[in-house]
Amino acid sequence: MPSRRIRVLCVDDHRIVREGIALIIKRQADMQVVGLAATGEEAVELFKSCQPDVTLMDLRLRAMSGVEAIRAIRRIDDSARIVVLTMYQGDEDIYRALEAGATTYLLKDTLADDLIQVIRDVRAGKQTPVIPEVQARLAERSVRPELTPREIEILNLISQGMQNREIATSLGISEATAQVHVKNILAKLDVRHRTAALNVALRRGIVHIG
DSSP states (O other): OOOOOEEEEEEOSOHHHHHHHHHHHHTSTTEEEEEEESSHHHHHHHHHHHOOSEEEEOSOOSSSOHHHHHHHHHHHOTTOOEEEEESOOOHHHHHHHHHHTOSEEEETTSOHHHHHHHHHHHHTTOOOOOOHHHHHHHHHHHTSOOOOHHHHHHHHHHHTTOOHHHHHHHHTOOHHHHHHHHHHHHHHHTOSSHHHHHHHHHHHTSSOOO
């Protein structure tokens, strides 16, 4: 008797990408697509109803992010097998996804054959080491000073165009304290001004705009 086909849930906010990935999977005799989700909320609900063997998760989703969806799914099933498939290459994006419980991390320029093999390996419970490019990003992160949650919060406010006084008002702290936080952020990111700090934070995936 043939073994049961691998049940795959595809999560991506772009319909053409979502359906393109689904088409690749449907061509495999040993796989089937059991759900397509455009949002993190849909992904969580479909995971509960469809019970996929492997979930392919984009990180850039509306409202609930991919990382948040991964955490929610892992709360439902801590053995859930989730493969991140995204354009995000920042070290912080990678770290957060793996910390949330993703099994492995792939970039969207991954070849179709490689993606299919990863799905099979993940379903089989095999070790699926992250690709060298992703490993390099994680290695870079490990030697960089880590931002505190408060500093990340302030970076997000900076990305909204807020100055120190506005940041202080928003967080209920003094302007002097806000200034100290900003100074520490600049030092940790090894930059001299706020614009450069924001550019580094966006590149590394510490904050996102839009």
